[in-house]
Amino acid sequence: MKPLSEQDYYETLEIPRDASAEDVTRAYNLARSTYAEGSLAGHSVFSEGDVEVIRERIEMAYQALSDPELRAAYDAQLARQSEQEHARPTPPDPAALAVAVSSAVDSIESLELDEIDDEDGEFDGQRLRRVRLRNGVDLDQIAAVTKVNPTYLRFIEEERFDDLPAAVYVRGFVKCYATCIGLDPDRVAKSYMQRYEQNRESPKQRRIFPRR
């Protein structure tokens, strides 16, 4: 199965594209109970954070697919995407992203321009976020282009080092992120990974499957 961030809504609800409205509701109810707080099926598996992301995604999927109009629009979007994918081989070309991310405005914060981002100095999560917002790039856009889970992108900005995966992945994520917001990926990764290594809890304290 693909990572959650790469799944379309049908995959998230584990139903085929031609599922009936009834199937959508049934799948949603099942998914909701499966990933609910205190779910028996999740015993010993779910950990804080990741199950919330799944829940959120399930809700989004249901919202989109339970409404006939929204679903029709979403289907059309999927059809367009698959056409594009056939025309353009994966993985997505970083050059193509410049077009995709040029016009977005995230929030009011994006108006608070700062001028330090091209200077030397440490790249911490906050600075990355500022640069991103100033360039008008959404996390979802970065996620769409890089296929990195948006939650991880958020964690990078929030420097939730202990919620991030192993260093080898994070380095890759940060490089993708930096490329998307127009920074030098190697310089950013080097600086950010230093912070990551210094602040992360010792791996020994972590478990593969954190228990409640």
Added chain:
Amino acid sequence: MTATSGQPAGMSAAVPRAPSAREAGSRIPRPLLVPFGGGKGGVGKTFVTANLAATLARGGYSVIAVDGDLEGANLHTALGVPRPRSSVAEFVAQREEDVQKLVEETPIENLRLISAVRPNLGAPQPSHSRRVAFIRALRQLDADFVLLDLGAGTDPAVMDYFMVCDDGVVVLVPEPTSVENAYAFMRAAFYRRLRLTLVDPELRKLVSVAMDERNERGIRTPLDLMREVESIDPAEGARFAGVMRAFRPRIVVNDVRSADDIKLGFSVRSVCRRYFAIEADYLGYVNHTESASRSVRACMPLVAQKPRSEAAVYFARIARKLLAPRAAAPAEVEAP
């Protein structure tokens, strides 16, 4: 997730009938070797094995039930054979090399047994190579089905048996302890199978690291591990993906009392897919019933004792599902 089609068919206790002669080129290998595991003791592995064996036998299939639990053998009792003549222990101790000779009759027509009584308690478990030889011999048996009842836990002795074929059944009950052990069991089966598949000793070491829950590389799921392996060696990565596709445990939820309990099988399947990248199938469920424990006390499979009981209906469903062609793995799993 599709509901049973018509309710007369859905609720029938009719046992699927064996074709008079296996047509050549039949999809199901003969014998079909089905191990029953699940990690936790007391979830009804033996109960499910015995009753499914009896259900298939009633349908005219030739079935051999094999007790793989050398340290807690009791399948013979569940099948109404109080004093088995021979035992797997004979093969383990190398007193008998011909596994065919360990097969004996049960009171149920078409159903035979290899018991595991009288083990050498000093060294009950066979060596790895001995296990492999035993499994190979089971595949040579003259039967339509060989059902293998495994012991509790995730010991290598248990896992080896579970991995011999792709149709391993994981039995669980709707309790947190059982669910936890079922996941641990499936993960152990998956990792062990993988370790035996990979060629590169370095990568095998990596899998061993991943099997340690406290591993320092931050590998949490098979998906993480696959990415790590791919980054080291794409060819091994492809082999890994093959193992992931082929590993498809099947879930039976025993002792269900409510609609929510029934849903548990679907939920576990979903969690397996999302968290472990393991494609499990939901084979079916068996209701909670007082007559189950009475049948155990009577030393007879419930479906043989009460062929019209509700449980017999559920076992017939499971048998039908076991006989049906398996749905192909979902497309997204096939993608490289």
